[in-house]
Amino acid sequence: MKYPTIVLFALAALVLPTLATNDYLWGTIGDNDYKLAKDTVSKAFFVGVVQKKTYVFKQSNNLDALTITAIKVTDKKKSNGATVVLSSGGPGSKGATLKFTSERGCGISDLVEIWGR
Template sequence: MKYPTIILFALAAFVLPTFAANDYLWGEVGENDYKLAKDTVSKAFFVGLVQTKKYVFKQSDNLNALTITAIKVTDKKKSHGATAVLVSGGPGSKGATIKFTSERGYGIKDTVEIWGR
């Protein structure tokens, strides 16, 4: 009776990470924060290759630019989603650069929301 339970947990340990989305949150969204941007980052798959894409958020008016308080990245793929790395900027600064990297043979489809005040 105990072996089926162990097999079930072992199987879940291998299967569940495949279906996990790669969602990220840098910083914290406060009550008085404004949504500065909401963009979709996507790049089609290519068989056998790892896809990368760089997302750059830059405010047009540096004198009146708001400070970023949070960046939320939501993976729109159910499985084999891309990873995101905050390369520069982010919470506490005026801009941000995020690098997305897909799994080999898969594409990128994420939503980026940037909050600030």
Template sequence: MKYPTLILFALAAYALPTLASNDYLWGEIGPNDYKLAKDSVSKAFFVGLVQTKKYVFKQSDNLNALTITAIKVTDKKKSHGATAVLVSGGPGSKGATLKFTSERGYGISDIVEIWGR
């Protein structure tokens, strides 16, 4: 009786990470925050290669620029999604740079929302 249970747990441990999407939230979205940007970040797959893409958010008028309170990244893929890393800026600053990295042989398909006040 122990072996079928162990096999079931092993299969679940193997399958669940591949089904999880890579959604991220840096900071906290407050009730008085404005959506500063909503952009789609995508790059097509290429067989055998890891795809990377850099996303840069800058505000045009630096004197009246709002402060970022949160950055939300939503992965549009259900499996084999790209990872996102906040390289610079982010909550508490006026701009942000994100780097997306796909799994080998897969593309990038994410939505970035930036909130601030």
């Protein structure tokens, strides 16, 4: 009885990380929020190299700039997705800087959506 359970947990521990994606959400998307930006961040893979990319969101007119309420990053890769760090700005501010880092030998392919009001 113990062995099938152990085998099941071991199999789940091997399979689930490969199915997991690196999706992120900072803040909350409200009913009255507008989509301020929708951009694809991508960088091709190179064998043995960790790829890095910085995404900067700025609004052109500071006087009429909306306040960011949420940033949603959706990983478009099924496995080996990039990690994302919100290095400055974000919810409650007018701009944001995101830093993407791929796994070694993998590329970056993410969808960034920024919401505000």
